[in-house]
Amino acid sequence: MKLGDLSTPALVVDGPTLDANLATMAAARPGTQCRPHVKAHKTTALAHRQAAAGHPGFTAATPREVLGLAAAGLGTDLLLANETVDPHRLAALAECGARVTVAVDSDATVDAAAVAGIREVLVDVDVGLPRCGCDPSDAGRLADRARAAGITVRGVMGYEGQVTLFEERAPRAEAVDQAMALLAVAYDAVGGDVISAGATVSYDLNTFATEIQAGSYALMDTAFAPMAPAFTPAVWVEATVISVSSRWSVADCGLKSLGMDHGPPTIEDARVLVVSDEHVTFQPATPVRVGDRVRVWPAHVDPTVAYHERMEVIVGEDVVESWPVDLRGW
């Protein structure tokens, strides 16, 4: 099948660009130094490529992502980098046959993990992002509580997501260091051999973490690309022009094909005016015709991929693989 034969909107991945991104990360952060985060692509076929690039472990944001990776034979070392107190889901994680580590940041999450039979945890530490994580000063106490319950504490985790506020490298590096200073306080109290942190935008700045939870690097997006120029956007929504007037043109890709929280998408040589449920209205530099194809580049890859059932991998104009986005949901 050719790219032009796909019905639209279609989530399309440029295979060679993806492979180059994976190779770049595998060279910079080989083996266990990168624990790819599957939330960015939610696709076990892509995770298999990351494993083939040398990364044995994976990071996940939801229980279903963990269970899907385990079922796909990728269960060597799976980290749920998120808190849950759902007893059914925790039990499923404990019983899935994979090595599963979960994040904990409170008495309640430690206790829920223990009751469900979870065997390994990381203590999740607040390193400056307004989200989960215990105060660094509380990490040791939580580790003690987990160990007392028979759980192995592998170390600490702290996601410095706030550094994306700094597009410039120097202040971003400083922000990473400040965050990791907080994580170091926690690590001193917790111990273990895992310090899990980071992101695509800090993969080459964070020298404290033993492993980087990078997700976006594989497919990239227009919001993060300027902060990680070693990686190239590899995914777009292929759309068809369905209406043309003297004032604007419209393609069949909209809010239900694109995560919009990082802003509107980009169309090359065009100004994007409006995005509605199933439409993007744009003004192209060169006139387009009904039936023409356009590439709509998402600003944020994660919530974009989560809208799609499949991603189509192309090499040149050939669709060489069609991957189910099989880790959606919770």
Add this chain to the structure above:
Amino acid sequence: MKLGDLSTPALVVDGPTLDANLATMAAARPGTQCRPHVKAHKTTALAHRQAAAGHPGFTAATPREVLGLAAAGLGTDLLLANETVDPHRLAALAECGARVTVAVDSDATVDAAAVAGIREVLVDVDVGLPRCGCDPSDAGRLADRARAAGITVRGVMGYEGQVTLFEERAPRAEAVDQAMALLAVAYDAVGGDVISAGATVSYDLNTFATEIQAGSYALMDTAFAPMAPAFTPAVWVEATVISVSSRWSVADCGLKSLGMDHGPPTIEDARVLVVSDEHVTFQPATPVRVGDRVRVWPAHVDPTVAYHERMEVIVGEDVVESWPVDLRGW
């Protein structure tokens, strides 16, 4: 099953509120005067309730929505209120056994419909929203072209979506009238017995249309509720508090559970600080604990529902039905 037994995040619908919304519309716009737009809920089980409320026809935004309605036995009179030139999808619509009408706004869309065997069309007219639709002065010519190709032209369609800019009723009414004046020009040239227009925010303002394409009214959302006070938000994302600190709390519902284009969601008696992929960080007026449930109200229902596999219908605390969101995709 009880509401509290659902794993989260879960898309939850309050059944009595939904039924009240459906009854309100059925009283205001009975029978064919409302052609419910399924893009807002993408759920055939909910469409069956709309049919039971007396509306025989449906509006859809994608071919898959049309085909799904047809397969669900709801094919009495289906309108694809959108343009497509995809020959395979148009052929599938022509052959699905339902009465299918498609929107056309150009020579290319008329010709593609004719080639695929589509039997009925509406001429889609630009009435002021920067999206699809022909110039009103071109509508007659397009209707002639369709009729010359053997297609029945049922009338015109014009979606006055721009009126959502006016939250106050009086200027919104004026904007509806201006839009319908443009549609009237087209209708004079096209003829037929269908004038399809409107939305939940104009269902009681648009007196020109023979049928209103209202979608949001069934489930509603926080963005449109002030403009259609007869309808009450009936859908939220049920989330579990997974982390609590002295500064904020975090629940397990994020960008992949919520359409964000109309802004962040609302949590009662709380200030929403940040929404990330799988988290909402908020400051509650009254402290919450890990494990507590919160209701996260989406600002825009359509792209919210499109992220979910199911919607759970409750009456009181009982989950009385679990509906697959079976019209997702394209």
